[in-house]
Amino acid sequence: MQVLLARAVSDMNIEGCVFDTLQLVAMHLGSSFSVTVVERGSPGSGSTGLSAATVWNPGFDESMPVLFKVRNGSAKIYRQLEVDGFKCDLKISGSLTLALDASQNTFIQQQYESLKRVGANVELLKSQMDLIKLDPCFEGTIARSALYFPESLHVNTMLATQSMLDSSKAQLIENTSVVGIKRSADGLYSLTLSNGIQMVCKHLVLANGIWLPELALKLNLLVPITPVRGQIWMTETVPEWFMNHIVFLVAAEYEFARYSSRCDIQGIPEKCTHNLNLEKIVSHAYGRKTVDGNILFGGDRVPLSSPWDHQKLYAADQELVEENRSYVYSFLPSLQAYEVEGAWAGPSKSVTNSNKLTLNIVPFSRDGKPIAGSLEKLGYANLWIIGGYVLFLLVL
Amino acid sequence: MDNWRVRSIFVGIIINKHVFRFGPSGIMEAPMVSQIVSQQISGKNILDKEFIDAALQEYSPLRPGCVTTLN
Secondary structure (H helix, E strand, C coil): CEEEEECCCCCEEECCCCCCHHHHHHHHHCCCCCEEEEECCCCCCCHHHHCCCEECCCCCCCCCCHHHHHHHHHHHHHHHHHHCCCCCCCECCCEEEEECCHHHHHHHHHHHHHHHHCCCCCEEECCHHHHHHHCHHHCCCCCCEEEEECCCEECCHHHHHHHHHHHHCCEEECCCCEEEEEECCCCCEEEEECCCCEEEECEEEECCHHHHHHHHHCCCEECCEEEEEEEEEEEEECCCCCCCCEEEECHHHHHHCCCCCCECCCCECCCCCECCCCCECCCCCEEEECCCCEEEEECCCEECCCCCCHHHHCCCCHHHHHHHHHHHHHHCHHHHHCCECCCCCCCCHHHHCCCCCEEEEEEEECCCCCEEEECHHHCCCCEEEEECEHHHHHCC | CCHHHHCCCCCCCCCCHHHHCCCCCCCCCHHHHHHHHHHHHHCCCCCCHHHHHHHHHHCCCCCCCCCEECC
């Protein structure tokens, strides 16, 4: 969790999230504002560094909707970072979305036609042969067809986060969290940090991921964000020819087009793959190759009751991982030839060396859309919120 | 400012939502979401206003079932 507070034009700090939101806000404002980032851990720690960091990018067209532009614009930001000399290990590998049965096959063809109509850069691979020709790792697959998006990409999340911060010229305070927020009669926000320092600001941006509801409560605000657990497993290094595209499955989206996992009473957001009892609702998987040549796969989205129950929430659930692995082997049988290292913690070598299953707790909004904007109409002038968008961006 | 940010490339047309739900992804699209809010804070017109307005409406914290006050 990170914190970024904003104070007027000349003096700004911001409170931020599990991901690079704060670094990004800092980057966007850094040229005009004095920015201080107060970071609970270090930049890119938490689920930022644990994410698969893939960007499904349908390309660009003037008539595209908000979501497409958000994605395409983000891809451009990463590219610009590298052009400006800030490293983020961006790789435009392209992505494949697989259909495994007749229903999904029909669904995917309908999607192809819709996407082409709005100008997406997408190709339809109509047969297994087409798929194998593009990526030989699919020899023996049960996949019937696939959509190929040549402009999809992935990055190194930790590097990208640090680069954003570096490009922002922001001041960074690490290993510090916010323990209190008060609003004074003159409309300023007063923060108490865990190191005892008091900070006062005019503008405050709350964007601290799964911890956002807790922080917002200090201002008597209820933010419906649910912590959701994801797990990713990793293989040993594979040959250079093996799986050079990001791989997604259309199965979950096909199911979610007809079924909602949302339950406001239990706090379960849209598009979760399991319920609170760990019972599976929908199978889901996505994966990619790291720059070091390991294959990552995951896909579970298990809603949690609280971000604080570390013993329960952060315990590795081998049974769910095994289930996911079996599912992946059904459409990518050739992956079984490679040993599973059982470890994943993002693209950072230092983290992957931890050699243990690592969990990724991410914030989901109830309806799956990002929560972004001003809270002025609730009586909180100069209070901003950014969060809950992981579901929106992960699932689709 | 970078050329790509200066260009008014965002039109903000929302068409068939069913289509746009398609295509799984990672969390690395967040830069644009934060840029939308950053533009609101700074008051600078970097992104196209139509796109900003459409995004802020769709992602509003004040939409039904979203952020509320305790009182």
